[in-house]
Amino acid sequence: MTNTTKNSVTVNQPRVVEHLYQGVDTQDGAGVKLTRVLTNQLQHRLDPYLMLDNFKSDNPDDYIAGFPNHPHRGFETITYMITGRMRHKDSAGNEGLLQNGGVQWMTAASGVIHSELPEQEDGEMEGFQLWLNLPAKDKMNDPWYKDFQNEDLPKFETDNGTKVTVIAGESHGVEGAVTREHTEPNYLDIHLPAGASFSHSIPANHNAFAFVYRGSAKISGQDVPIKTMAILKNDANTDGVVIEGSADEETKVVLITGRPLNEPIVQYGPFVMNTQQEIIQAVTDFQEGRFGEGA
Numbered sequence: 001m002t003n004t005t006k007n008s009v010t011v012n013q014p015r016v017v018e019h020l021y022q023g024v025d026t027q028d029g030a031g032v033k034l035t036r037v038l039t040n041q042l043q044h045r046l047d048p049y050l051m052l053d054n055f056k057s058d059n060p061d062d063y064i065a066g067f068p069n070h071p072h073r074g075f076e077t078i079t080y081m082i083t084g085r086m087r088h089k090d091s092a093g094n095e096g097l098l099q100n101g102g103v104q105w106m107t108a109a110s111g112v113i114h115s116e117l118p119e120q121e122d123g124e125m126e127g128f129q130l131w132l133n134l135p136a137k138d139k140m141n142d143p144w145y146k147d148f149q150n151e152d153l154p155k156f157e158t159d160n161g162t163k164v165t166v167i168a169g170e171s172h173g174v175e176g177a178v179t180r181e182h183t184e185p186n187y188l189d190i191h192l193p194a195g196a197s198f199s200h201s202i203p204a205n206h207n208a209f210a211f212v213y214r215g216s217a218k219i220s221g222q223d224v225p226i227k228t229m230a231i232l233k234n235d236a237n238t239d240g241v242v243i244e245g246s247a248d249e250e251t252k253v254v255l256i257t258g259r260p261l262n263e264p265i266v267q268y269g270p271f272v273m274n275t276q277q278e279i280i281q282a283v284t285d286f287q288e289g290r291f292g293e294g295a
Contacts, residue, residue, distance in 0.1 A: 101150030
């Protein structure tokens with residue numbers, strides 16, 4: 001879904017970079033190698049986001065075992081597959097194929113058990129998984145799931161040739177594939193030609209960060225190298241961000257913003273609730289088979 005060319009948005013007081021963060025190389029699932037960009041130490045600072053993983057490898061040993069059955073409760077997972085193929089199945093009866101340029105949005109809410117297993121034995125796999133918290137009042141809602149193929153995702157191009165995919169929220173008048181009332185997530189994949197810049201409006205009370213996964217960028221004079229997250233400073237006088245791409249090569253950046261919930265965050269592995277008692281209940285419910293129909 002591609003829209004016509006959009007004029008640049010005017011940002012009068014752009015945000016500056018508060019901190020650069022490289023992320024931590026780790027493994028998850030059955031040994032999938034990845035970089036954890038947003039760790040639990042940053043959950044309150046980047047509320048409502050709980051985690052961001054970046055995976056990229058052309059070595060099947062790094063991803064082939066995938067993510068066998070595992071539970072979630074209390075939040076949403078957004079998986080953006082830039083390159084590769086992975087099959088999703090869950091205890092609520094959902095199944096889908098996540099592939100090149102597609103997005104899988106799963107609201108675990110009251111509980112779901114799911115698996116994500118590669119449907120390829122060679123080639124490159126690259127993408128992101130983002131965890132978005134749910135407000136306390138919604139954590140025990142029914143689970144929800146939807147696949148978006150690449151052609152289903154809203155896209156636009158600015159007058160300088162920057163191409164933007166709007167996974168969630170809104171940018172330049174283009175509404176994303178998913179919107180959320182309470183957390184108001186904005187999730188953009190931005191491809192800047194050499195020497196181009198991109199402006200995006202951000203409410204002053206929203207938290208925001210950008211991650212460069214190709215080339216390099218500059219935000220308010222601060223260089224942001226490849227595989228680096230820039231946390232954008234909260235300032236009541238700012239109205240957005242301006243991202244400048246490399247002068248020499250294409251730059252690709254994901255920009256993620258959202259309205260903080262300002263609620264307690266209690267995490268135990270794949271469960272994120274508001275109190276320790278709710279975590280204990282989550283573990284009990286999982287052990288007693290109460291996660292999703294057919295769990």
